[in-house]
Amino acid sequence: MSWFSRVRNSLPFAAKRETADTLWLKCKSCEEMIFLQEYQDNQSVCPRCEHHGRIGARTRFEALFDQDSWEILDSPAAKEDPLKFRDSKRYTDRIKAARSANEFPDALTNARGTIDNQNAVIGVQDFAFMGGSMGMAVGNAFVAGTEAAIATKSAYILFTAAGGARMQEGILSLMQMPRATVAIQRMKAAGLPYIVVLTDPTTGGVTASYAMLGDVQIAEPGALIGFAGQRVIEQTIREKLPEGFQRAEYLLEHGMIDMVVHRHKMREQLSHIIDYTLAPKAVA
Known part of the structure; x- marks a missing residue:
């Protein structure tokens, strides 16, 4: 030496x-x-x-719920490798790696609590867990979140962030799209609001289903929101896409969403929406 x-x-x-x-x-x-x-x-x-950077479920819950008012909700278990899928790695190994790097067992986590003393159930998709991909576990969590909202006569607020359906579960992941649609219809039948907050990025089959079916559609500033990628669209239509295409502000300008809300003002805005949509109906 x-x-x-x-x-x-x-x-x-x-x-x-x-x-x-x-x-x-x-x-x-x-x-x-x-x-x-x-x-x-x-x-x-x-x-x-x-x-606006990407944040996880616990950070969202702490920022939105009243202090010490919330609890994490369990979701029904899902079969982890129904197709025995393998590419460069086994699917089971990918799930284990994702779970070791994240706090919660899959990409969608629900919690129940209050926002300004108003009951609410919030679901958060975490892009850090396999790109927030939608598989059977995410479908189960979504249905469980809507059922918890119906049981407590609460709004269900979903923060989306996903690259789309989980390819390792094939058609079973795509079946979560109609499952979620039916769950949303049950929310509507119960007269309860389903509020969607689109965060960066929200794409693929998630955008094609429950991400765009909210009674109120909100997005965070600059969030990427779309179905197919920009390069795929440009190659298909053989045209250059406009500046800011598929960003939250572009979608707001073209009527695809209702509002763009800064993260620091999200709690206040959600409180107003819950208060308005769950206000007792006037007696004739």
Whole structure:
């Protein structure tokens, strides 16, 4: 070992991963370096350009529900590998890896609580879990969320984030689209609001089903929302797509959604919507 290596190893230098990688974050939009704690305290919104980063279920619940008012809801179990699917890895191995890296057992998690003392059930799709993909477990969780809302006469608020249906479950994943549609119809029959908040990204079969069937359609700023990818669309129609195509603001301008709401104002806006849609009907 050289004298330089001996001196370097004896000095109390912190490993690089313990400093830059954990204390700072580079914004994906403006590419500015942000102090990580500041970013997290700001609900993963860039304090420089207002870019909305992706956040998980627990962070959403803590930001939206009244303090100490909420609880995680269990979802019915689903068969994990019905098709014995394998590509470069076994599907069961992919699920195990996703579960080891995430807090909850699948991509959609429900919780029940209050927002400004009004009952609500919130479901959150987490893109960090296999791209938020829709499989049988997600379908079960969605149905369970609507049933919990009906049982408590509450609104069901769903935050979507997904790349589409889960390919490893084939046709069984696509069957979750009509299942979710039937569950939404039960919400409507019960006279309860189904509110959708589209977050970045919401694409594929999720967009083609429950993501666009809300009584009120909200989106976070800059969220990517669409069915097919932009490159596929351009190659199909052989035209250049307009600037901002498939972004939340473009969809609002063209009547596809009702409003774009900043993450910091989401709780207040949802409270107003719940209050309005669940207000007692006037007696004739």
